[in-house]
Amino acid sequence: MRTSMMLFTRDLRVRDNPALAAACRAERVVPVFVFDDALLDGPFAAPNRVRFLLDGLADLRESLRELGGDLVVRRGDPATEIARLAQETGAESLFLADERSRYATRRLSRLRDLPLRVTTHPGVTVVPPGDLAPAGGDHYRVFTPYWRAWDGRSRRPIARTPPSVRLPAGVRPGPLPRFADLASGATSRDLAAGGERAGRRRMADWLRDDAADYDRVHDDLAADRTSRLSPYLKFGCVSPRELDAAAPDGFRRQLAWRDFHHQVAAAFPSLATRDYRPRGHRWNLDEDAYTAWCEGRTGIPIVDAGMRQLHAEGYMHNRARLITASFLTRDLGIDWRRGLRHFNDRLADGDIADNAGNWQWVAGTGNSTRPSQVMNPHRQAARFDRGGDYVRRYLPELSDVDGPAVHRPWTLPEARRRALDYPPPITDP
Structure with missing residues (x-):
């Protein structure tokens, strides 16, 4: 048998x-x-x-x-x-x-x-890392040609759920360990529940209610209408292949970014520790600035709101991830690896390939074709949290401030004044 x-x-x-x-x-x-x-x-x-x-x-x-x-x-x-x-x-x-x-x-x-x-x-992943490669190369270094190849790639059939699983007699399953046996420290207060059932409920709700509007609302911080499926993808509680089959092209492009980073990490295993494309950066070692960023008290409301969301939920809106990462690496001039470590400490969806790939992209050391691009946090706030509702949601100390006035800097952080004269002139995507 x-x-x-x-x-x-x-x-x-x-x-x-x-x-x-x-x-x-x-x-x-x-x-x-x-x-x-x-x-x-x-x-x-x-x-x-x-x-x-x-x-x-x-x-x-x-x-x-x-x-x-x-x-x-x-x-x-x-x-x-x-x-x-x-x-x-x-x-x-x-x-x-x-x-x-x-x-x-x-x-x-x-x-x-x-x-x-x-x-x-x-x-x-939707497409395994080794399945796509450019002519004369081992992996794609730029996303747009990867996206074209990825989008045109034939897909495997969705696998059927087994009708039964027959365990051999006498096998001792063993208990699941307790949380305290595996980790120390507290979890985020509003951490989402894990598991396939929770993930499929979330996927079904998003596909029904918000997926059709994805291109219009996915960057709207206050609307909070993104899928929030990233931790379920991280642990495979939902199938990326099923999402690829059901989601609109704008979201499928995000799945392609995820696959892109996985194929970069497969070819460059040091993605989380070494610059993919060294640019000769001089990093700032200001510990006060770094601590203020980690704790969400830089005095820049949109940055602080993102960091407070991270700590409260073990999750951060993708647009806020870009804003907070740009502020750390470009405005404060602090090494992207330190930001990566802090995100890894808190994110339920913390994935080495995706997290490191995105951090390097923002810092200008990764796969971006515009390595000098910087995200001005004030302009980002005006575009993606126009009424200030996202900031007020996570910064209760500003809850009585009306409208977009919530976005003005409430302090000028000493760390920002001491930042190295490193970033290029600020430009906004």
């Missing part, structure tokens, strides 16, 4: 999961998730992401039980735990999602050393 194993990684769902569908062709399936201590040390154990991950795994376990199976949970080195489970169950094959991060590449290499047939399947 054939037995397969399904290793869940960043695909915590049963719908449109090609690896799971393939694994379930065997008579018996061992669905497993391994908590790797190598990822639970340091910034990977950010409280908001740990909470979101545990929500996703609890939901996945419930879904697998409804299909007749269960989620086997282990902690340790993935290759070691998979080898042990294969021996216990007699499994002959292993299935998992194709992922190209530095960590995932090392993990896959170790898994391929085991006496198992190891097969990877798409599912983390």
Whole structure:
């Protein structure tokens, strides 16, 4: 009787999961998730992401039980735990999602050393990182030609949900760990619930109510009509392929940006630590300026509102991410890596490829074709929070200020006066 194993990684769902569908062709399936201590040390154990991950795994376990199976949970080195489970169950094959991060590449290499047939399947991105490359190059360095190739690429069929999952007899599923076993520190007060069910509800609501207006409203900070699906995409609670099939082109372009950053990170694994395109920057080391930015007390209301949203929700509106990142790197002249670390500490959707790619784009060291571009926070506020409602939502101390007057600088931060004479003249996109 054939037995397969399904290793869940960043695909915590049963719908449109090609690896799971393939694994379930065997008579018996061992669905497993391994908590790797190598990822639970340091910034990977950010409280908001740990909470979101545990929500996703609890939901996945419930879904697998409804299909007749269960989620086997282990902690340790993935290759070691998979080898042990294969021996216990007699499994002959292993299935998992194709992922190209530095960590995932090392993990896959170790898994391929085991006496198992190891097969990877798409599912983390719409188009796998290695599927598109320009003539004479290993990856696209500019987004627009990538978008054209991505948009014209044929798509895999959406995978069917397995009708049943049959776990081998005698396998001990094991309990999910407690939050305190994995992370220390508090989660954001208004952190969204994780899991496939929550993600699919959010996806259905957005597709029904707001998707048609995406091009018109997605940059409107006060409207808050973006999809808010990024953490569900990060953990694979919703399928990027399903979103690609259902969403308007404006949103599909954002999915293409996500895939673009993944293929850049696959070709340049140091994207989170080294300048992709060094520009000879001199970075400011002003600790007071950095702390003020982190805490949302720079005195620039639109910047502070974005940072307060980050801390309250473990999420930030995409336009606010651009504004706050530009202010840190261009106005204060502080190294983008410090901003990246702070975002990684707080974001439920913190993804190495996307986060690092966007930070480098804003800082002018990444894939932007206009590396001197700077976002004037006051002009950005006037365009995307014209009435000041976004600022008043997150800065209650300004709640009694009427209209756009809320956007005037309420203090002139000493950090801003001390910033290095580094940024080019301010221009607004």
